[in-house]
Structures are given as C-alpha cells and as structure tokens.
Amino acid sequence: MLDLIEFGLFVTLLIVGFFAGTIVEKRHYASIRKREREYADVLAFAVRFPPDRVTPQRAFLVHGTVVISSDYFKTFVAGLRNLFGGRLRTYETLMERARREALLRLKHDARRQGAKLVICVRFETTTISTGWAASIEVFAFGTALIPERDTGLAFGARSALPA
Amino acid sequence: MKLENRAPAEGINASNENPLIELAWLLAGSLGVIVALVIVVSLAAQWIAPRIPYRYEAKLAATLPSFATAPDNEPGRRVQAELQALADRLAARLDMPDGMVVRIGYRDDRTVNAFATIGGQAVFFRGLLVKLDNENALAMVMAHELAHLKYRHASAALGRGVAVGVILSVVSAELGRNAAAGVLGQAGMATLLSFNRDQERAADEAALSALHAEYGHVGGAIDLFEVFARLPNEQRSPNVPAVEFLRTHPLTANRIAAIRHWAADNGAAIDGPRRPLPPGIAALRK
Numbered sequence: 001m002l003d004l005i006e007f008g009l010f011v012t013l014l015i016v017g018f019f020a021g022t023i024v025e026k027r028h029y030a031s032i033r034k035r036e037r038e039y040a041d042v043l044a045f046a047v048r049f050p051p052d053r054v055t056p057q058r059a060f061l062v063h064g065t066v067v068i069s070s071d072y073f074k075t076f077v078a079g080l081r082n083l084f085g086g087r088l089r090t091y092e093t094l095m096e097r098a099r100r101e102a103l104l105r106l107k108h109d110a111r112r113q114g115a116k117l118v119i120c121v122r123f124e125t126t127t128i129s130t131g132w133a134a135s136i137e138v139f140a141f142g143t144a145l146i147p148e149r150d151t152g153l154a155f156g157a158r159s160a161l162p163a
Numbered sequence: 164m165k166l167e168n169r170a171p172a173e174g175i176n177a178s179n180e181n182p183l184i185e186l187a188w189l190l191a192g193s194l195g196v197i198v199a200l201v202i203v204v205s206l207a208a209q210w211i212a213p214r215i216p217y218r219y220e221a222k223l224a225a226t227l228p229s230f231a232t233a234p235d236n237e238p239g240r241r242v243q244a245e246l247q248a249l250a251d252r253l254a255a256r257l258d259m260p261d262g263m264v265v266r267i268g269y270r271d272d273r274t275v276n277a278f279a280t281i282g283g284q285a286v287f288f289r290g291l292l293v294k295l296d297n298e299n300a301l302a303m304v305m306a307h308e309l310a311h312l313k314y315r316h317a318s319a320a321l322g323r324g325v326a327v328g329v330i331l332s333v334v335s336a337e338l339g340r341n342a343a344a345g346v347l348g349q350a351g352m353a354t355l356l357s358f359n360r361d362q363e364r365a366a367d368e369a370a371l372s373a374l375h376a377e378y379g380h381v382g383g384a385i386d387l388f389e390v391f392a393r394l395p396n397e398q399r400s401p402n403v404p405a406v407e408f409l410r411t412h413p414l415t416a417n418r419i420a421a422i423r424h425w426a427a428d429n430g431a432a433i434d435g436p437r438r439p440l441p442p443g444i445a446a447l448r449k
Contacts, residue, residue: 018182018183036170036171040168043166043167043168044168045166045168047166051166073182073186074182076186077182077185077186077189080186080189080190080192080193081185081189083189083192083193083196084189084192084193089177089178089180089182089185090182090185092176092177092178093177093178095177096176096177100171
C-alpha cells in the first residue's frame, strides 16, 4: 500500500514536471527570442581586442548571470540516461536557455551603461545543487566599449538581426 | 574586418525531439536490463545456495537468534513437543539433507500461517493450528515446510535476496538519490516474488509423497486446502518473512486440483481414515 502511494507520488511528480517544465521552457524560449530582437543593436563578440584600435575607447566590465533549475521530469530522464550514456537532450535545452539568457542580461547591462559594443565575452558555469534536481548558474561577462568620440558604429560593426 | 551579430542558431545545440520518446526508450531499456539481471542473478543464487554444504547454512543460522522457540508455559511447550514429534516422523520419510536437524517453533499468535527458514527451522502459528481438524491436514503443512527445508529453499531465498539486494543497491548508488532507483527497485522485487511459486509446487509434491507414505492416502492435503478456501482474504497475507506458507502460493483451487492430479498420477488414494490431532494441539481449539 505504502509502495503504491510512493509510486503514485512519483508518477504525479513526473507528470507535473513534464507539463510544467514544457510550459516554462516554451515561454522562456519565446521571451529569449523576443528580447534577442530587442537587443539586436547591442553587439557582443568573443574577440580579445577592439576592432577599432584608433579611436580612444572607454572600457568597463559588464556581466549577466542567471540561475536556472531542471524539473523533475528532466532530472529523471537524465538519471536514466546516465546508465546508458549519450546526449543528455533534456539538459541541452536547459543549458542553451541559460547561456542565451545570460548573454541577454549582459547586453541589458551594457545598454544600461550606454555601450553598444561588448568584446571578449566569456561564459562561466557553476552547478549549485546536486540534489534530486540539478540547478546551474551561467555567468556571462565581457568588456563594454564606448568610443570617446561617439559617432555611432565607427568601425563598421553592424547587426544582422532585425531591429 | 566587418563584425556582425546574427540570430543564434536554433536546433543545433538543443534538439527538438519529444523528450517523452526518449523517456520511453530509456525506461524500457533500463527496466529490461534490471529485470534480466535480477532473473539471471537470482536463478544463479537459487541454483548455487542449495549446493553449498548444509553445514555452512547451519553455521550462519547459529549466529542468528533461534526461531525454534515456544511460549514459556506448559501448553506452549506441549504444542511445540507435539509438532516436533510429527516433524521427526515426517522428516524420516523425506530424505532430508545430511546433517540437518529439524527444529520446530510455535508462536501463540492469531496469524494463520507457518514458515520455514534457514538452519532447518520451521515455525507454526496458533492461528493456523486452530483451523485444522485432524493430524493429516497438519501433517500436510508440516511436510510442506519440511520439503522447503529439504530442497534448501530458505537458503535459496536468502542467497537470492542478498544477491538481488547487492544489484539493486549498486543500481541505486549509480543513480544517486534519484527517484529512478525507487522504480527500478520495485520492478526488481516484483520479479523476485514471482519466482517462489515453482518452489511451492515442488514442496507440495514432496509433501504429498510423504503424506502418502505416512498415512496411505492424501486426504489431509485436501482437508487443508478446503480450510484455506474458507478463510477470509485478510487472514491469508500476514507479514511474515522467509518462505511463507500462504502468501506466495498458487491459488487454493489450483492446488486442490493439483493434489487430485498428483494422486491420480501416483496411484494414491485421496480419501481414507483421518487421525485425530495430538491432544495438546487439539486443546488449542477450546
């Protein structure tokens, strides 16, 4: 009887995890895509040096960080996947959302401080929970540049995203 | 250099595949592996355990508290002595393993059951004894428990339990405190329980030949299962460990049919004079 209750609880958690997780993920992706278009004018690159080394620049650190949790369903599927190996598909969407969100927050930070260009963008990640549900933190940071004599995008960088 | 930001790629880093399909495959695969592993290991343990010389089992049993005890009063000791005498008579007809000393315990408890366990021990509950009308029916239960001991089913169950326990604990350690471990554990236990029925049939058959040799007919067996058929359901599944008499048994009606079948095959009479219960056990019914 107790076993049956435990099993029922487990199945309920799995179903709740699946539906809640799917809704949360769909909404998050929609929000990410919308904001990526909104922040299309803030450019972020992994290059180490400014493309325009002639114009004097003001430079400062900008960052974006996000903490995101798995759901019961994702963790369960990943637990089974650990037995056989292979792509942890349920965590791939989790990580992708976290990275794109962190980058968006970095761009938000840059725009807030008047910069439209961020170079040397790097990502760091931390696992903050190893319990039954994995949670991760993704941290994006980079160097924002503002030309001293701001004439817009003086060095020819431009966005290919629809504004 | 012309620098530009483009829209992030979709569908490369994360797949759009329905996770339920992945879940279905993983569940089927892992349950299949666990069930196969449990079946193979329990069959192996069940095969090996009875082949380990009995003295090792006796040594193990000696480290545990004895099951062959009785209530510390005159009627209790008397019932135990009468059960022991019946056990000794039937054991002589069952060709017990070398060195096995059968010891019978008695519990003053309303549980309707009896069980056999390691170290040549069997335990009877008052709840069962008061349901029986004659010695022949009691002898069927006794011979059945002795047959479990003869075939070393208790040690097979112990070996199997330990082996399967090791597998499942390894699996659950792999998965951490994940809920998956719980589900896999359930599947493993269900596999384990379904095995005992073959042993019950083997024990029934050995018991029938002992009964036939002792009384010249197997009427006691039919009396016994007719008693069980009249029992309400809740009295049939007490929580007693080891090889239980009722819980994992084939259905009562099937067993009565099997007795008639066995009797026909072996030329045994299914009816004959019954012997009265020993006085101490008969006194329990009052």
